[in-house]
Amino acid sequence: MKPINIFYFSDVLCIWAYIAQVRIDELKTTFQDQIEIEYHFVPVFGNAPEKLEKQWRDRGGLPGYSNHIQEVAKKFAHITVHPDIWTHVTPPSSTSCHLFLHAIQLLEKKGLVEQQMFEKATWAFREAFFTQLAKVGDRPVQFEIAEKLGLPVAAIQAQIDTGEAYAQLSKDFDLIKEHTVTVSPTLIFNEGRQRLNGNVGYRVIEANIRELLHNPPGEQSWC
Template identity: 80%
Template sequence: MEPIRILYFSDVLCIWAYIAQIRLDELKATFQDKITIEPHFVPVFGTAREKLENRWQDRGGLQGYADHIQEVAKKFDHINVHPDVWTKVTPPSSTSCHLFLHAIQLVATKGLVERDTLEKATWAFREAFFTQLANVSDRKVQFEISEELKLPIAAIETQIHSGEAYAQLSKDFELVKEHTVTVSPTLIFNEGRQKLNGNVGYRVIEANIRELLHNPPGEQSWC
């Protein structure tokens, strides 16, 4: 049986995706080669400051959103969030970061770094923002994080300058439209027929996977 393909959409600046990483790790440990998690990016914070100021204008603006993030973070012991996140440093856009991460993914695909480097880099970018207030939309900061991870900067730049990383980012935009993804994180199973949005508990995700394992697409199921 082919492994179950899971499309996983997230935004690097999303607190819920930061929280959800532990669930992805558990899924991989539990199901191993029975699933493949395919990472994609959705630009929830494509225009971060403008979006937050507009959507939170009646609830304290950017400061109101920052306070909300602190309240959310208190409920989860496995993450750390700096008390000044989103207020002291407000990245203009997550899109720059997503582009850079796609360049890292291409470098991994070409065998220049380990295959799980994208996942490690994505976590490093999230952690840098939420715990160190790093402006991860800034290319200098992206280089600094890459150097800490001992990644080949020149090779990453080549993927951006050649246009290949932009092509991968464009594919994400197309998939976002195709599957009407508006929330980070979003998991899509069963060729788009099943979708889990936002802060979904691990047991719910696990149940969806086990149902697909026991009732593969195309087979009859009583439910």
């Protein structure tokens, strides 16, 4: 049986995606070769300052949003959030991060870096922002994170310069439009017929996968 394909959309700057990573890791451990996760980005924070200013104008602005993020983080013991999150440093956009990470993803696909380096780099970006207030949208900071992971920065830059990383970002935009993705994180199963949006517990995600394993797409179900 072919592995179940899962589209996983997230934004690097999204607190819910930061929280959800432990669930994705658990899925990979539990189901191993029974699932295949295809990572994509949705630019929830494509224009972060304007978005937050508009949505939080009547709720305390950036300090209000920062307080909200900290209250959310308190509910999850496996993550840490800096007390000045979003106030001391407000990244202009997550898109620069997504482009850079797609360049790393391309190197992994080409066998030029170790497997799972894309996932490690994505987590490193999230952790650097949420715990250290790193300006992850800045290219020098991106290079610094990559170097700490032992990644070849010249090769990463080459994937961007040739346009290949932009092509992957464009593919994300096409899939976002095709599947009407607006939330980070979003998991899409069964060729778009099933989806889970936002802060969904691990057991719910697991149940969806087990249902697909026991009732493969194309087979009739009692419901």
